[in-house]
Amino acid sequence: MLKAALTIAQKDLLSELKTKQVLGTMIIFAGLVILVLSFAFDPANNTTKAVIPGAVWIIIVFSGILGLNRSLVSEQRNDTMHGLLVAPMDASSIFLGKFFANFMMIMIVEIVSIPFLFLLFDFEVTGSILYFILVLFIGSFGFIAIGTFLAALASNSKSSEMLLPLLLFPITSPILIGVTQATKIILTNMEKLPNALAWMQLVAAYDVIFFVLCFLLIEYVLEV
Amino acid sequence: MSMNLEKEQAPLPTTEAAPTKSSLLTKILYGCMVVTFLAAIYTIFMYAEVEKTMGAVQKIFYMHVPSAWAAFLAFFVTFVFSILFLIKRKRIFDTYAYVSAEIGVVFTLIVLTTGPIWAKSSWNTWWAWEPRLTTTLILFFLFMAYLMVRQMDGPWDKKARLSAVFGIIGFADVPIVFFAIRWWQSKFHPIVFGDGPSQEGGGISDTMLVALLVSIAAFTFLYAYLLHKGVSFENMKIKVSQYKQKLRESLEN
Numbered sequence: 268m269l270k271a272a273l274t275i276a277q278k279d280l281l282s283e284l285k286t287k288q289v290l291g292t293m294i295i296f297a298g299l300v301i302l303v304l305s306f307a308f309d310p311a312n313n314t315t316k317a318v319i320p321g322a323v324w325i326i327i328v329f330s331g332i333l334g335l336n337r338s339l340v341s342e343q344r345n346d347t348m349h350g351l352l353v354a355p356m357d358a359s360s361i362f363l364g365k366f367f368a369n370f371m372m373i374m375i376v377e378i379v380s381i382p383f384l385f386l387l388f389d390f391e392v393t394g395s396i397l398y399f400i401l402v403l404f405i406g407s408f409g410f411i412a413i414g415t416f417l418a419a420l421a422s423n424s425k426s427s428e429m430l431l432p433l434l435l436f437p438i439t440s441p442i443l444i445g446v447t448q449a450t451k452i453i454l455t456n457m458e459k460l461p462n463a464l465a466w467m468q469l470v471a472a473y474d475v476i477f478f479v480l481c482f483l484l485i486e487y488v489l490e491v
Numbered sequence: 492m493s494m495n496l497e498k499e500q501a502p503l504p505t506t507e508a509a510p511t512k513s514s515l516l517t518k519i520l521y522g523c524m525v526v527t528f529l530a531a532i533y534t535i536f537m538y539a540e541v542e543k544t545m546g547a548v549q550k551i552f553y554m555h556v557p558s559a560w561a562a563f564l565a566f567f568v569t570f571v572f573s574i575l576f577l578i579k580r581k582r583i584f585d586t587y588a589y590v591s592a593e594i595g596v597v598f599t600l601i602v603l604t605t606g607p608i609w610a611k612s613s614w615n616t617w618w619a620w621e622p623r624l625t626t627t628l629i630l631f632f633l634f635m636a637y638l639m640v641r642q643m644d645g646p647w648d649k650k651a652r653l654s655a656v657f658g659i660i661g662f663a664d665v666p667i668v669f670f671a672i673r674w675w676q677s678k679f680h681p682i683v684f685g686d687g688p689s690q691e692g693g694g695i696s697d698t699m700l701v702a703l704l705v706s707i708a709a710f711t712f713l714y715a716y717l718l719h720k721g722v723s724f725e726n727m728k729i730k731v732s733q734y735k736q737k738l739r740e741s742l743e744n
Contacts, residue, residue: 413660416660417657417660420640420653420656420657423643423645423649423653424640424643424644424645425644430639430640430643433632433635433636433639434636434639434640434657436632437629437632437633437636437661437664438633438660438661438664440629440668441664441667441668473667476663476667477660477663480659480660480663481660484656484659484660487577487652487655487656488652488653488656490652
């Protein structure tokens with residue numbers, strides 16, 4: 268199952284590498300979000316430092332939506348979804364493969380855009396970088412896992428681009444609440460680390476529960 | 492041509508209308524609803540004492556809490572029927588889940604409108620990002636999204652399958668949101684909404700409790716009545732569309 272999933276992920280990433288369509292759009296979009304934020308909050312102002320932890324997640328969420336929309340709609344448009352479904356593998360390995368590919372892409376976007384955000388807003392990290400990377404990891408893991416699942420659900424509709432954000436934001440709101448709180452503590456105020464760890468445990472538990480739930484229910488979504 | 496006309500004029504197969512079978516249940520539910528509502532109005536305005544600090548505004552409590560209860564009940568029913576649908580694949584389960592979710596959204600909307608009215612007079616603010624309020628708002632958006640999935644194009648069984656999946660995922664979210672958010676800003680508003688009007692938490696007088704229980708019963712009957720009616724409407728819609736389909740086929744042939 269894992270092998271089939273990795274094959275799908277590899278296929279997605281290779282075709283992305285050829286066209287560079289989605290990843291390029293995601294990165295440019297992330298840059299534009301940073302630009303808009305700089306209009307909204309003066310980078311020279313001290314209070315904007317409080318905004319940065321939230322801004323990190325705004326970038327991830329908005330550019331993530333772009334990638335998630337594409338990942339299954341393109342399969343539907345090219346009529347390759349049937350090909351995937353009749354291939355000798357579980358529906359859950361399709362989910363897993365798509366999840367891996369999307370996760371890789373959002374990671375690349377994060378690696379490129381977040382240093383830029385810190386650089387352009389002249390933000391000095393007083394906390395721990397290691398913990399920050401951990402928060403980014405568990406946060407995007409849950410967001411992308413649920414997002415991939417709901418993208419598969421929404422891709423059945425003609426207006427999936429409109430439907431996906433409406434489905435995704437309420438369900439992932441606990442993750443987003445948890446990670447923004449944890450990020451804020453980790454980046455600015457390391458004294459409250461136990462608090463941040465509690466939030467991170469919560470998000471991790473949420474990730475596990477929903478990953479399993481998506482894994483079990485994906486069969487019903489991909490059924491023809 | 493004449494054959495076609497004949498076919499067209501042939502009477503449609505008449506089926507026993509659903510209401511005759513269920514009219515007794517409808518009447519019972521309707522009667523219970525009316526009686527409990529009258530009792531609720533009496534207990535709220537005549538029997539229950541006026542709250543000390545908030546005065547008459549506090550009476551909104553007897554509408555606010557029961558509708559929250561009815562909304563939770565409705566979403567729970569949706570959750571149960573979604574699971575049942577995925578297992579048994581019967582259309583009636585899907586209809587129940589859909590109608591229940593619709594009613595639940597309406598009740599949540601009542602909660603979200605009566606809440607701020609009450610909060611304005613007791614907390615002096617329309618809205619606070621307090622755990623209960625945030626959770627309820629997320630719940631409202633979740634089931635709005637559920638209704639959006641319902642609006643999708645395609646055959647009914649596909650829509651039913653997808654919305655059942657979303658109903659399960661969405662409802663699984665609710666308890667997690669509720670418990671997760673409890674730690675968040677919990678010092679800001681230590682008293683949760685339903686715990687009692689006396690600002691102590693749980694300090695509710697006997698007459699108020701009676702009024703509350705009666706209005707909860709009234710709202711539960713209202714929910715049951717709406718569910719029953721809604722399902723029979725939905726069944727009629729399905730039947731009409733089946734007749735239309737039949738007619739279209741007979742015209743085409």
